[in-house]
Amino acid sequence: MERALRAHMEKREPQPEIRPQGPSSAGVLSFVVQKPDDRRLHYDLRLELDGVLKSWAVSLGPSLDPAARRLAVRTADHPIKAADFQGSIPKSQVGLDGDGLWDIGRWRPRGDPREGLKRGLLKFDLDGERLKGGFALLRLAKAAREKRENWLLVKEGDAYAERSKDGAEQIRSGLSMVRNRTQTTVAEGEAQERPPRFVVPQLATLVASPPEGEEWLHEIKYDGYRAIAAIGGGRVRIYTRSGQDWTDKFAGVARALEKLHVKTALLDGEIVALDEGGRSRFGLLQHGLKGGETPLTYYVFDLLELDGRELRKVPLIRRKEVLEKLLQSPPKGIAYSEHVAGHGAEMFTKSCGMGLEGIVSKRADKPYLSQRTKGWLKAKCSGNDEFVIGGYRSSNKKGRPFASLLLGEYVGKDLHYRGRVGTGFDAALLEGLGKRMSRLQRKTSPFVDAPRDIGRDACWVEPRLVAQIAYTERTADGRLRHPAYLGLRSDKPAKDVHSQAVKPWRNVTRSTTR
Numbered sequence: 001m002e003r004a005l006r007a008h009m010e011k012r013e014p015q016p017e018i019r020p021q022g023p024s025s026a027g028v029l030s031f032v033v034q035k036p037d038d039r040r041l042h043y044d045l046r047l048e049l050d051g052v053l054k055s056w057a058v059s060l061g062p063s064l065d066p067a068a069r070r071l072a073v074r075t076a077d078h079p080i081k082a083a084d085f086q087g088s089i090p091k092s093q094v095g096l097d098g099d100g101l102w103d104i105g106r107w108r109p110r111g112d113p114r115e116g117l118k119r120g121l122l123k124f125d126l127d128g129e130r131l132k133g134g135f136a137l138l139r140l141a142k143a144a145r146e147k148r149e150n151w152l153l154v155k156e157g158d159a160y161a162e163r164s165k166d167g168a169e170q171i172r173s174g175l176s177m178v179r180n181r182t183q184t185t186v187a188e189g190e191a192q193e194r195p196p197r198f199v200v201p202q203l204a205t206l207v208a209s210p211p212e213g214e215e216w217l218h219e220i221k222y223d224g225y226r227a228i229a230a231i232g233g234g235r236v237r238i239y240t241r242s243g244q245d246w247t248d249k250f251a252g253v254a255r256a257l258e259k260l261h262v263k264t265a266l267l268d269g270e271i272v273a274l275d276e277g278g279r280s281r282f283g284l285l286q287h288g289l290k291g292g293e294t295p296l297t298y299y300v301f302d303l304l305e306l307d308g309r310e311l312r313k314v315p316l317i318r319r320k321e322v323l324e325k326l327l328q329s330p331p332k333g334i335a336y337s338e339h340v341a342g343h344g345a346e347m348f349t350k351s352c353g354m355g356l357e358g359i360v361s362k363r364a365d366k367p368y369l370s371q372r373t374k375g376w377l378k379a380k381c382s383g384n385d386e387f388v389i390g391g392y393r394s395s396n397k398k399g400r401p402f403a404s405l406l407l408g409e410y411v412g413k414d415l416h417y418r419g420r421v422g423t424g425f426d427a428a429l430l431e432g433l434g435k436r437m438s439r440l441q442r443k444t445s446p447f448v449d450a451p452r453d454i455g456r457d458a459c460w461v462e463p464r465l466v467a468q469i470a471y472t473e474r475t476a477d478g479r480l481r482h483p484a485y486l487g488l489r490s491d492k493p494a495k496d497v498h499s500q501a502v503k504p505w506r507n508v509t510r511s512t513t514r
Contacts, residue, residue, distance in 0.1 A: 032104045198243050209345065360376060388497050
């Protein structure tokens with residue numbers, strides 16, 4: 001890493017630079033596209049790898065048209081403070097200044113990225129706020145005496161491709177950022193005829209207890225499906241946190257959202273099913289999705305866009321003020337998620353006493369970021385998480401396809417064993433799960449650390465199914481105590497089920513206020 005940074009360090013003054021302190025966070029590779037203040041129009045594409053930002057200056061900016069071929073000149077690697085880099089690059093690192101930040105998100109290389117850089121063909125997927133889907137960087141042959149390294153940035157012809165539509169042109173034409181409601185361009189008018197695009201949701205960091213201070217807003221943590229709702233032109237689209245279109249599954253909620261008096265809106269919230277005591281229950285939600293008569297409620301806690309105006313850069317407390325006014329008299333099935341300023345410990349104690357899952361604490365002065373952040377913290381009353389099904393233990397009882405499920409979660413790229421669950425199933429669940437797992441059987445264990453006694457009578461399956469599990473606590477080695485099965489989740493890929501280490505909130509928040 002020091003060799004990769006040497007060229008950059010020689011060109012900059014050392015005082016404002018924060019040198020890298022370690023490798024990137026496990027499982028997260030981030031990218032950023034920045035429009036610098038420069039005479040020549042170009043955009044800087046930067047991909048996080050090995051503790052630095054691999055950088056290219058892209059002429060005219062990235063394009064969403066597969067027919068376009070953008071010249072991308074390789075530039076010096078840029079440093080990051082890797083311990084804090086979660087898709088948000090501090091201003092002191094790359095000079096971000098408001099509108100200079102054009103896109104930000106996660107990227108996934110296809111194959112070994114180091115080998116791709118060496119061979120001159122780097123294929124990857126972007127999951128940003130504007131750029132999504134497959135891309136490729138292709139290195140051009142060097143001409144005689146040419147010092148710079150020229151590449152081509154090409155968009156793959158996938159579902160995110162937009163023929164003859166330049167991604168960089170969108171921000172210049174005002175599609176993504178409306179500064180004056182009275183000046184509506186033709187392009188903005190067209191944008192208002194359809195729902196806004198999906199935005200990757202902001203995620204919270206798990207902590208042992210809620211933070212203190214009046215700058216924190218505390219909300220109830222719901223036990224349901226995270227949902228991004230896009231409204232526009234009389235139509236509604238409801239997306240899961242991974243971007244899947246589940247409008248048909250949540251048709252009742254979509255019909256309720258159609259009644260809101262807005263031209264366009266982008267909402268963030270949780271779709272839940274409530275028990276008789278008003279508590280959200282994931283098991284009830286599963287029943288409602290299977291055609292039951294359980295009513296669903298969409299608790300909305302954030303507003304990202306309204307009537308063509310981008311709100312993600314606005315502080316949370318202002319976004320919630322606008323949202324509360326919008327939902328003063330909401331349609332049936334839509335509700336505003338209330339919050340309490342300060343008093344985090346008191347709210348947490350009362351929430352646990354009421355049998356709720358926990359609370360989410362959010363910094364009132366922060367913008368909305370599409371990543372897991374330290375400006376949002378979650379504290380849980382009891383364990384309730386997703387786990388990957390890696391196998392099952394066969395049953396001696398007639399008619400029962402399995403005795404228990406074998407669960408795990410990823411730490412980096414490895415699936416670690418977290419225990420087994422044998423309660424929470426009825427006859428229909430047993431039969432349905434048994435059939436699904438029979439199609440996924442494999443000969444070897446997908447876990448890197450399954451105990452030998454488990455392996456003696458285990459049937460291994462491909463780690464593709466994700467289960468929601470309630471439990472009382474974890475042991476020192478990460479095993480679950482008293483787990484109970486709540487249902488399957490299909491809104492999150494198994495590869496995204498990673499272990500979340502619980503941290504004291506003081507250690508987490510210290511780095512956010514520097």
